[in-house]
Amino acid sequence: MKVAADAERLRSQGVDVVDFGAGEPDFPTPENIKQAAIRALDxxxxxxxxxxxxxxxxxxxxxxxxxxxxxxxxxxxxxxxxxxxxxxxxxxxxxxxxxxxxxxxxxxxxxxxxxxxxxxxxxxxxxxxxxxxxxxxxxxxxxxxxxxxxxxxxxxxxxxxxxxxxxxxxxxxxxxxxxxxxxxxxxxxxxxxxxxxxxxxxxxxxxxxxxxxxxxxxxxxxxxxxxxxxxxxxxxxxxxxxxxxxxxxxxxxxxxxxxxxxxxxxGPQDSVRAMLAEYRKRRDFVVARLRQIPGVTCAEPRGAFYAYPNIGCALGRNGVQNTLQFAEKALNEARVAVVPGEAFGTHAHVRISYATSLKELARGLDRLHQLIAG
Ligand SMILES: Cc1ncc(COP(=O)(O)O)c(C=O)c1O
Known part of the structure; x- marks a missing residue:
């Protein structure tokens, strides 16, 4: 929540933040579902x-x-x-x-x-x-x-x-x-x-x-x-x-x-299949890209839309002792919002939501690469 609030504050100041924090689909609600709500109102x-x-x-x-x-x-x-x-x-x-x-x-x-x-x-x-x-x-x-x-x-x-x-x-x-x-x-x-x-x-x-x-x-x-x-x-x-x-x-x-x-x-379930196909492409991209960052490892996610890389290599240096501090640094210096692993009970990871476009994923991962390896 802290990282989300800080990211929001930066964005409201016009800072270009790449957001890997959001735990929600970037797709709109399917049209048939929206129409049903409109009918309910009518x-x-x-x-x-x-x-x-x-x-x-x-x-x-x-x-x-x-x-x-x-x-x-x-x-x-x-x-x-x-x-x-x-x-x-x-x-x-x-x-x-x-x-x-x-x-x-x-x-x-x-x-x-x-x-x-x-x-x-x-x-x-x-x-x-x-x-x-x-x-x-x-x-x-x-x-x-x-x-x-x-x-x-x-x-x-x-x-x-x-x-x-x-x-x-x-x-x-x-x-x-x-x-x-x-x-x-x-x-x-x-x-x-x-x-x-x-x-x-x-x-x-x-x-x-x-x-x-x-x-x-x-x-x-x-x-x-x-x-x-x-x-x-x-x-x-x-x-x-x-x-x-x-x-x-x-x-x-x-x-x-x-x-x-x-x-x-x-109603029709094809929107679910379409979202899954898109998430799969993004998952493949994100995991491969994360593994290119020296010292970072990433288990292959077999479902959902999150990657949970181990960024332990970036801890204990440059004043970063834990993943909360890493997330703060990622936001303030690399302008990328990630969720620190402490929130989920582990101490060397961050959560990256890939419920965002391939373009945003590429931009954000380039920045993270630079932050960790640079
Ligand atoms: C594992 C898990 N369970 C349940 C939920 C609940 O979602 P909602 O309250 O939006 O239905 C979430 C939302 O992030 C989740 O990640």
Missing amino acids: QNFTKYTAAGGTMELKQAICQRHREDFGTAYEPSECIVSVGGKHVIFNLTQAVVNPGDEVIIPVPYWVTYKDVVNYAGGKCVFVETDEAAGFQLSAALIEKHFTPKTRMVIMNSPSNPSGAVLDQAEFIKLFELCHARGVYLLTDECYCHFLYDSAPFSIASLPDAKKTVLVAGSLSKTYAMTGWRIGFALAPPALITAMNKLQSHSTSNPTSIAQKAAVEAML
């Missing part, structure tokens, strides 16, 4: 809806998830919230009691830690193997189970590393959780952006419904970050608890955005 669909979302949208979400992943959820197992972040917040508050342990692989999306802390839970971090592309295995997680373990959070593909959990390992992880009655929260925010494997949801396993908690989001898949629509697929008792929480906090997600979301779920 038809005065502008009033309260049910707090947990309209029946129409819950049905559409269940249908989309069934078609994409072969699951079989009913609207009673679905809630629509104000973005995926809201879903993860509500799910965590509904599940985690003070003292409960929640297992979180490192590097992690920043929010997990804070929502677990807010619920009074204890985060148990599991290191992954950078040399193997930040790969995780069920065995690694298993070592961290205790009688207090309440939930495991999986984010595949991962923000920030782009790591994808192999299907066989995901199934083993599910079996470990299931056998212990531990919830497996699967954050499917980037599940459609996979470069070398087919879309997969652990919720499609026959026994998954009792312990798997799906947190879904339309933000990245349909370039709808500002619309704020996310959903959970979870056991009905948990959906009821989340509904209670939501009805006394935010109430319903915006009615117009819900209509747009129905179109996203049921």
Whole structure:
């Protein structure tokens, strides 16, 4: 947030900043989705809806998830919230009691830690193997189970590393959780952006419904970050608890955005494929270019739209001791915004979002090269 605020300040002063910070698609929301929102306005669909979302949208979400992943959820197992972040917040508050342990692989999306802390839970971090592309295995997680373990959070593909959990390992992880009655929260925010494997949801396993908690989001898949629509697929008792929480906090997600979301779920899906093809080109370019910078290594992201290079070679010199200081220097001297790895639980990395044009990527990476090697 600090880097984003500083970048914004520089930009407002007319400074030419290349922004690799933004965690959102640079594509506009597809036209058919925008038109659905315009129709909703024209038809005065502008009033309260049910707090947990309209029946129409819950049905559409269940249908989309069934078609994409072969699951079989009913609207009673679905809630629509104000973005995926809201879903993860509500799910965590509904599940985690003070003292409960929640297992979180490192590097992690920043929010997990804070929502677990807010619920009074204890985060148990599991290191992954950078040399193997930040790969995780069920065995690694298993070592961290205790009688207090309440939930495991999986984010595949991962923000920030782009790591994808192999299907066989995901199934083993599910079996470990299931056998212990531990919830497996699967954050499917980037599940459609996979470069070398087919879309997969652990919720499609026959026994998954009792312990798997799906947190879904339309933000990245349909370039709808500002619309704020996310959903959970979870056991009905948990959906009821989340509904209670939501009805006394935010109430319903915006009615117009819900209509747009129905179109996203049921309309043509070609925009998702087009975005993925573009991200793949950018991923290939960014990783190759980063690896040309002397001393920098970069694991190959297998999904999402982030690269997570190790810039440890630039630490401990020129007054830069940590990645926050590196990010500040990158912004102030090279005019490139990157997110420091400390935010994600590692100490030698920065996150580069390649949800920006190839031209911007080339410009920004030339500047970073100069900063690190110059
Ligand atoms: C891993 C991950 N999960 C969930 C979200 C939630 O996105 P939103 O609240 O926009 O749906 C994000 C957004 O950056 C994310 O990176």
